[in-house]
Amino acid sequence: MSLVYAKNLEKHYGTDVVLERLNFTVEAGEFVTVVGASGCGKTTFLKMLLGTEALSAGELALNGASIPGEPGPDRGVVFQKYSVFPHLSVLGNVMMAEELARAPVLGKLFGKRRRRAREAAVARLGEVGLDDALDKYPHELSGGMQQRLAIAQALMMRPRILLLDEPFGALDPGIRGDMHELITRLWKELGLTVFMITHDLEEAFSLGTRVWVFDKVRHDPQAPNAYGATITYDLDVDRNRDMKAAAAATLARGASATHPATEEV
Amino acid sequence: MKRLINLRGGRGLRIALALLPFIVLATAYIAIANQKTEFNPNQRLFPTAEQMSQTMTRMATQADMRSGEIALWADTRASLQRLGIGVAISATAALIFGLVSGGIPLFRAPFSPLITVVSLIPPMAILPILFIVFGTGEMAKIALIVIGITPFLIRDLQGEALRLPEEQRIKAQTLGANSWQVLIRVLLPQLTPRLISTTRLALGSAWLFLIAAEAIAAQSGLGYRIFLVRRYLSMDVILPYVAWITLLAFIIDRALYLISRKWFGWYHVDEQASA
Numbered sequence: 001m002s003l004v005y006a007k008n009l010e011k012h013y014g015t016d017v018v019l020e021r022l023n024f025t026v027e028a029g030e031f032v033t034v035v036g037a038s039g040c041g042k043t044t045f046l047k048m049l050l051g052t053e054a055l056s057a058g059e060l061a062l063n064g065a066s067i068p069g070e071p072g073p074d075r076g077v078v079f080q081k082y083s084v085f086p087h088l089s090v091l092g093n094v095m096m097a098e099e100l101a102r103a104p105v106l107g108k109l110f111g112k113r114r115r116r117a118r119e120a121a122v123a124r125l126g127e128v129g130l131d132d133a134l135d136k137y138p139h140e141l142s143g144g145m146q147q148r149l150a151i152a153q154a155l156m157m158r159p160r161i162l163l164l165d166e167p168f169g170a171l172d173p174g175i176r177g178d179m180h181e182l183i184t185r186l187w188k189e190l191g192l193t194v195f196m197i198t199h200d201l202e203e204a205f206s207l208g209t210r211v212w213v214f215d216k217v218r219h220d221p222q223a224p225n226a227y228g229a230t231i232t233y234d235l236d237v238d239r240n241r242d243m244k245a246a247a248a249a250t251l252a253r254g255a256s257a258t259h260p261a262t263e264e265v
Numbered sequence: 266m267k268r269l270i271n272l273r274g275g276r277g278l279r280i281a282l283a284l285l286p287f288i289v290l291a292t293a294y295i296a297i298a299n300q301k302t303e304f305n306p307n308q309r310l311f312p313t314a315e316q317m318s319q320t321m322t323r324m325a326t327q328a329d330m331r332s333g334e335i336a337l338w339a340d341t342r343a344s345l346q347r348l349g350i351g352v353a354i355s356a357t358a359a360l361i362f363g364l365v366s367g368g369i370p371l372f373r374a375p376f377s378p379l380i381t382v383v384s385l386i387p388p389m390a391i392l393p394i395l396f397i398v399f400g401t402g403e404m405a406k407i408a409l410i411v412i413g414i415t416p417f418l419i420r421d422l423q424g425e426a427l428r429l430p431e432e433q434r435i436k437a438q439t440l441g442a443n444s445w446q447v448l449i450r451v452l453l454p455q456l457t458p459r460l461i462s463t464t465r466l467a468l469g470s471a472w473l474f475l476i477a478a479e480a481i482a483a484q485s486g487l488g489y490r491i492f493l494v495r496r497y498l499s500m501d502v503i504l505p506y507v508a509w510i511t512l513l514a515f516i517i518d519r520a521l522y523l524i525s526r527k528w529f530g531w532y533h534v535d536e537q538a539s540a
Contacts, residue, residue: 052435071438082430085437086531087454096450097440104443107450139534157440 003028003193004049004161009058010228011044017228018044019214022058024231026210028160031187031194033204036214037251040229042197045214046165049195050077063160073097076159078167083150084138090149091134094121097156121156128152128182144175148182155190164196168203180207201248211235213247312501320501336490337509343485345513347403348475351410352464355471358411359418360453360460366419367426367456368448377423384416388474392481401482406475413474414467418460425459426452458529465521472514 002025009022018041026032036042047053048060051070060067062074071077084093098117099109109117125131128148138146147167154162164183168176184207187194198204204211212234218227233247274282298311312320325337332339366373366380392409399405429452437451479488487510494502526533 050435050439071435073439073441075439077436077439079432079436082432083436085433085451087529096437100437100441100443100446100450104446107442107446137531139531153436154439159439 002026003030003063004195005059005061005064007059009048009060010056011041011048011053012056012228016225019230020228021230024212024234026193026195028193029191031192031207031209032196032212033208033210034195034197034212034214035199035201035204035247035251036229038199040214040216042214043165046163046195046197049161049163050075073157074160075163076154076157076161077163077165078147078150078154080166080169081146083167084146084153086138089135089137090125090130090141091118091121093138093149093153094125094156096153101157124152124156125149127186142175144171144179147171147179151183151186155186155192158190161193161195164194166197166199169199176203183207199251201251204247205237208237211237211247213250215250309498309500312504316501317505320499321505324502339485340487340490340506341509341513343483343489344475344479344487347406347479347486348410348471351407351475352414352468352471354407355411355415355418355467356460356464358415359422360456362419363422363426363460364448364452364456367423368452369444373423380416380419380423384420388413389477392478396482406478406483406486409474409478410471414470417470418463418467421463422456422460425456429455455532458525458532461521461525461529465518468514468517472510476510 004024004026006022006024009019010017011019022045034042034045044053048055049062049067051068051072054069055067077083085096088096095109095114095117098120100107102113102117103109108114122131122134125134128151130145130148130152133141133145138149141149150167167183168179171179180203183194183196186192196204196207198207212231214229215232216227216229217232220226232250235247273279294311295314298313301308301311302313321337325335328335329339362376362380366376388409391412392405395405395408395412399408433451434447437447442450475486476488476491479486480492483489487506491503491506
């Protein structure tokens with residue numbers, strides 16, 4: 001059985017259709033990168049997986065069950081920013097998951113249980129290269145370090161899927177390369193299933209095993225919002241390196257906005 | 266020469282500049298007081314520094330014949346006790362209600378409009394009701410402070426909770442947090458330093474309500490004393506008392522600020538080193 005499954009998934013806001021005719025299955029262990037022009041509904045799609053946006057029609061299932069209408073520990077997330085808690089140290093941020101799981105009333109652990117949670121957190125922080133910043137607060141970290149922290153934190157619950165919303169969009173190119181290595185290594189080592197939104201095609205093709213390009217295929221010049229975006233290309237990266245040009249063309253067209261009928265797919 | 270906007274001066278200069286206006290005002294006052302006294306030795310509107318220090322020495326050292334208490338300290342204790350209890354009750358209530366209202370939409374829906382309307386009631390207008398209900402004892406004065414500042418504190422904390430990035434609440438849920446845990450592990454620790462900084466702002470109002478209540482019905486207190494001696498035009502008591510209240514307010518404000526800096530360093534990151 002596939003891990004994530006969508007059938008005729010749609011999202012409308014009033015009469016504006018944002019997403020339509022989304023059909024896909026994703027197996028455990030896939031790394032799906034999602035690209036598309038700004039405003040094409042990539043983030044809305046991620047929010048539906050996260051549970052913070054309701055579906056308007058169709059089905060969206062994780063592990064055979066409909067995605068609940070609220071976030072949960074089976075779906076980890078890293079946002080572009082505000083992903084970590086500013087009032088907690090690096091260690092506190094990563095220990096949070098275990099503390100919440102084991103201390104339902106206080107949400108904090110003490111004594112032996114705290115030491116055990118601390119050890120697990122330190123080990124995970126070592127994996128992302130933050131072991132020498134345990135007691136620092138997020139504001140003392142660079143953007144890249146904050147995202148490392150956010151990733152380490154998100155992985156503590158061992159989520160079934162990891163959702164990344166342009167996690168490296170605000171980082172310098174050099175740092176971004178390091179982060180690509182990190183996320184690729186964690187994906188392989190932990191056998192993660194990842195959905196990552198990006199506007200960087202290069203990034204999409206180098207990280208993903210599968211690239212989705214979101215775009216509108218149907219246009220009504222009289223009612224620009226009558227049709228939504230859908231997955232126009234679903235590319236298996238290893239076999240479709242040469243399709244990058246076509247994907248780039250789609251992105252460029254989305255960027256230049258007004259374009260008449262494009263029933264080409 | 267650098268531009269004016271870039272000139273800051275050394276530490277010594279900044280301290281000197283900070284003290285300058287106080288020295289100028291004090292010097293000006295003393296000059297006026299001395300001149301008026303020279304012209305009319307019995308004038309009471311501008312007591313000289315000497316007169317004030319004599320009066321205050323008496324009030325701070327000699328016990329009152331009737332009550333056996335030293336006026337300044339008895340007044341200070343009475344006022345600080347009322348202020349402390351009132352502000353403590355307000356802050357505690359505000360933290361609880363601000364937290365729950367900011368965190369739980371179904372609680373906020375009926376509560377937020379109510380507290381908005383309540384916060385618009387002028388507290389002084391209901392002081393007579395408090396005197397009728399609680400009598401003229403301590404209770405009415407504390408109640409006035411509580412009623413005066415709590416709605417403001419709650420509204421501020423609720424707003425702060427809503428201004429926290431939505432991402433944090435979502436993140437906590439993806440880490441397995443239930444509603445209660447989101448409240449106490451995400452919102453509460455971030456609202457606490459905000460409560461301290463908003464309480465610092467509200468202390469001005471708290472003093473206002475305290476002194477107003479003491480002026481109307483009390484047997485002790487800094488506000489009581491000021492309004493008592495007003496009948497005798499005793500500016501030599503009123504002015505030092507006002508200065509003393511100001512000093513107390515300043516110390517409380519600084520103490521809260523330093524506590525917040527020490528315990529919630531992360532909250533003060535964006536502040537300039539000016540405060």
